[in-house]
Amino acid sequence: MTDAPPGYGGPGFFATSLDKVIGIARSNSLWPLPFATSCCGIEFMATMGAHYDISRFGAERPSFSPRQSDVLLVMGTIAKKMGPVVKQVYLQMAEPRWVVAVGACASSGGIFDTYSVLQGIDRIIPVDVYVPGCPPRPEQILDGLMQVQELAKGESLRRRETEEYRALLESYNILEKNDR
Amino acid sequence: MEILKNIAMVEWVYYFFAALAISGALGTILSKKPMHSVIALIITFFSLSGIYVLLNAQFLAVVNIIVYAGAIMVLFLFVIMFLNLRQESNELSNTSMVVASTVSGLLLALMLVAVFRKAYIDPISPALFSSETGMIERLGNLLYTHYMLPFELVSVLFLVAISGAILIGKREKGGRHF
Amino acid sequence: MTENNTIVARTQEEALALNVPLQEENNYTTLNLGPTHPATHGIFQNILTMDGERIVSSEMTVGYIHRAFEKIAERRPFYQITTLTDRMNYCSSPINNMGWHMTVEKLLEVTVPKRAQYIRVIMMELARIADHLICSSIMGVDTGAFSGFLYVMQEREKIYEVYEEMCGARLTTNMGRIGGMERDLSPTAIKKIKDLVYNSLPKVFAEFEELFDRNRIFRDRTIGVGPVSKEMAVSYGFTGPNLRAAGIDYDVRVIEPYSSYEDFEFEIPVGHNGDTYDRYKVRNAEVWESIKIIRQAIENLPEGPYHANENHYYLPPKQAVYQNMEALIYHFKIVMGEIDAPVGEVYHAVEGGNGELGFYLISDGGRAPFRLHFRRPCFIYYQAYGELIKGGTVSDAIPIMSSLNVIAGELDA
């Protein structure tokens, strides 16, 4: 290996442009895992449908296996009984993974401020994007997806190995890969 | 070192396949997981097919893969998957088992030695060599003329085997559904 | 599998039937279907005991989105409960919505004007169409054909456009009010409805049926799969299309007409032996009947007010609130939920997307219901699912589930 010119070697030039390219690639290939439990899932169907067509964003391949998906779209009320399942699915996903809480119920519990409903999934897993609405219009779901695209574009390849990220996971009591 | 240089390309390939075949065979009997054994056996079949190709018996090579690797071993895998033999079995610790396998192994070795002592291998003469040997037309002609009777007998045997298999495989009342 | 030529029973039933000993050690596998399995459309868990590909028994767990509707309802004023009912059967929320309002109107003894009743019928039938469209097309998805689903989803989108025109939301509409509707049908809405029921929907839906009805692959997957006999259907509390598929023509719209359903001519499609194909066919036939009802309703839409003239229960016009003291007082009282509800018990049933949707309301005269119980058809008939899939394969279990049209929000409440 010859020495690269100053400013073009090391983690500088190559790494950042690779970061960018992969970021763009990732952002255009976000395979959602539709974790649809109620009303918002029906609106997600509309989002997949001809009028809104989520496939334009390269995200029409809903992979129901968490191993293959990039975005966990939590749509609908998550009851406390369901909480562990959501967490399990999140754990089974491979990095990089993003979580979108679609709709009021998933984001905060919505009108269901009751003994059985989890008041927002961010109590058990880290959430990247919240989509308001009950249920959100397909446009808003697409907005959420585009927000994730933005996040993916701006994310460095090494973000998932940083201390901050690990600390974030630990704050959710998610330890490394034990439960996979 | 000089010897190595004199070995032709074909022979290198032959040694490679031979080594692969033997290691695959060893893997088959030494591996503790049945699944791995099957995979090793498939490797053996593959290298045998490679050797067949070196002998210009392409038909045999491919049929070996289709029949043994493609069909029979798949059924083996099937059975293993159904039986779910994931856990190690400790049957080998049984002394009678060890004795029996040693004796049968020795017997086999004895037989092989006896056979090979008597065996006579034609010397290869380039003059008589025909690239058509082992080709499918030759094979077909031979099978349907010289070996007509054994060939037909074998097919009858297969027919019987198939009927028998169907009979055995027929579902009985209260049996398992697969 | 036989061992030493003796037949061995694997289940208790087999042991009894064949009079042979039950084999203790069984070779069954368990398969966990759900709660996030793609085919459960929502979330129910089925732990299947499998013998090869065949299901021996299943244990069902529900409650994964239990949201305590009934508990919340006990501290919500009547008009706010629509937001709950909308989210119960979210595929056909206007039916729930209207059903709830009819229950309250029964309690308050409010008479709804004819026009409002007709608008309600139109909305409810649109909702029924939307519900059945989803259910039938999801069956296509679950049997592997995805395209039909998206064809009819475009029609559902048009139904949502009508809702948008009516109330500004697509799914959780909140469009009814005690005593009538929130808004009248706008000219655009009428145009859209007419376009839907006369032009686009019949065309697309006929095409959808053509895609599946006579396709042998689809028929093989559904005919004879998960049949429900009449007796079983009644015993398990089936109602709605699933009951009618079994051959009983019970329909709340005809047996106990509400909201002017007696004015309309329509037939009750019934199936033959209640298998998956029958359920599918009955739903499709009901779509055609709903189209018929909507055509009649929109053609004969009576003139008049779209809500009852009940100052006590229906919000006064904004302008009046601004200028008129009495209106302002009523406005405050209604919003605060301080309406004078009588003490009493009401049970009112409507024909929901999945069957008899009942509202059992006990009022103690307070601001909120003392007790409000929803008779959710899904919850009641889903318990038969375990019985239905027994002996079938996983490939059977999936179409059975989608043909039952179990909606998690309604199931778990």
Next chain:
Amino acid sequence: MIDNQRLVEEIGGQFGEKVHRFEENFGILGFSTAPEDLLSVVAFLKEHPVLKFNFLTDITGVHFPDNTGAEFCSVCLMHSWENRIRVRIKVFVPKENPVVPSLTPLFDAANWMERETFDFYGILYSGHPNLKRILNMDDMDYFPMRKEYALEDPTRRDKIDDLFGR
């Protein structure tokens, strides 16, 4: 045509004192019976050759905290499709011993309805094949629909007040 009057006569004639508190609410006849008579009343209605209450519409519970000695009420709603008439049967049981016979021998549908009622109110259905919680988690230690439990528990820790907007 069978109306509520006829129903009262039929039921009253058969069971006499065992059924009481007849009432009519918005067209539906309701009456009460003791827990031990419930099964026979329902069976009578179901198997009656004329009445034919073939369909169990619903079972649910109600909690009347002020009704001392009979706090819990198990309501079951039956429907006669042929006669197009409904009837409501109530069984009142005390808080200390809320035991009601299960209707599962008569209707398969009763299974989950009773489980739900048990889940919400803790009413015990004797003879039920699988009486355990259905909607809530198994380890829940109270019956949430009872009136003494407010909807929101102020000590709950899963509610973020600074985010609640109130």
Next chain:
Amino acid sequence: MESVLLIKGIIILVIFALSLGIAAYETYFERVIAAYIQDRVGPDRAGPHGILQPLADAGKLFFKEDFVPVMADKWLFIIGPGIAMFTALMSSAVIPFGDTLKIGDLLVPIQGMDVNIGILWVFGVVAMGVYGMLIGGWASNNKYSLYGAIRAASQAISYEIALGLCLLAVILVTGSLSLREIATQQHGINWNVFYQPVGFILFFVCALAECNRTPFDLPETEAELVVGYMTEFGSMKMGLYMFAEYVNMFISSAIMASLYFGAYNYPGMDFVREFLISKLGDTTGHNLATLLGTAVFFLKIFMFIFTFMWIRWTLPRFKYEQLMKLGWQWMVPLAMVNLVVMAVATLSGKPLLVAWLGMGGFLLVYFTGRSMYEKRFN
């Protein structure tokens, strides 16, 4: 000798790259075709008309975290996708993508290798393809995967029988196992499909089954088995499986095109060739004609790929036992009839007439007999 090897090497490399490239873009076309069939527009934001979508997918898959589930059999879990990809790519070696190229004095066929057992090679490699799924499905230690793997294996084995019988009928007509020979014999419009349309349909159905495409996609039924044998695979491992599937689709389309639709032959090819040679000279004209033939071949392949996708987005899928029933009770007997008819036709000297008469007669007798039977007993 050296130059031949070099040219061969280049051709092999090109075929290899083409298979991969086409497989990658098949994913794109699958999406677009699915979208168009479903009244949508498909990917349109990754590059113009979403043309960079496969690159985005590949980039993402390569940089996705790669892990092996705790309970999985580690080695087999890694080997599985590799085998799938390996076997998928191997069969492209024997496909005659075109006539000969004239380079200097040499006539080099556009083909990886012309072995005289070409078709058996394909058959053998296809048979091996099962291992990828079987091993992968078993190694994941997940019941859905296991079910998927078992379904995949039994389906592949069952449909290989009918596939082989159809192949036999073609071999019978041609008298050779070499794919090049088969292609040459279908010169002009003398395509095999005109002799044995039933055989072609059977072969097509078997090809669908071997590629695990709808209506035979039982091993990966989304609604039943999540994603079947690849449920536990993430990142590029899953990508390899997916790729292998698309490569298989490409290969089977190519094989169908060369077995039944005359490979690089097209009506009027002689005229075109002579015209080109007369205009452009011997070498250039010949090469151009060959490349034109190759283009026609690829056109045929794309038609088949389109049909595969078209079917995928139209039909519901079978149930397992129905699939088996179809395979064993319909396809195998019909393929045997086809074989017998073709044998008679070949011997008769008037193959076209006899083949049509024989097959048509059989079907007519069967269907009338069957409907009469049904009328009587139902």
Next chain:
Amino acid sequence: MLTDRSKKTDKSDLSVVEKTYLPGVFKGMAITLKHFFMPKPTIRYPEQKRYLGPVFRGHHILKRDDQGRERCTACGLCAVACPAEAISMVAAERVKGEEHLYREEKYAAAYEINMLRCIFCGLCEEACPKQAIYLRHDKFVPVFTDRHDVIYGKDVLVEDMNNRYNRDAWTKEDMAKLWEKQNA
């Protein structure tokens, strides 16, 4: 039979030809091919936007009147009507010199809506006696990336006088009049 309206659905057997799968397959493929060439109704969302309907319930706005005074009088009816309990407010008395800011004597010193709790049911708009709160029909709430941003205060909610929100009809009654005009 319980009614005289029942009608059996069609479940006739397939003919022998239909049993070969092929007619069904080809019919289905013809339908899908037809759709392949049909015009697509897709809305390319971020570039193309769909009309959300005349009464769409979107982003909240606290209207000002024509003179730029806030209409809200902090009566709290919207908070009561809100099923999600997402609205909270602090009332304050208007002091002298603030007449150009607030229309009534009382006003909301703080007005907060939790956008993640809100279910956009429209009950607040209906409950407001002063026509102060509206759900915009032309705009919806954007997505959030941080849960601490979700509470909208007066800075976001109150109408911007330079960029006023307008709609065809402010009340249902006006809307009805509009329809009549359209019909005429």
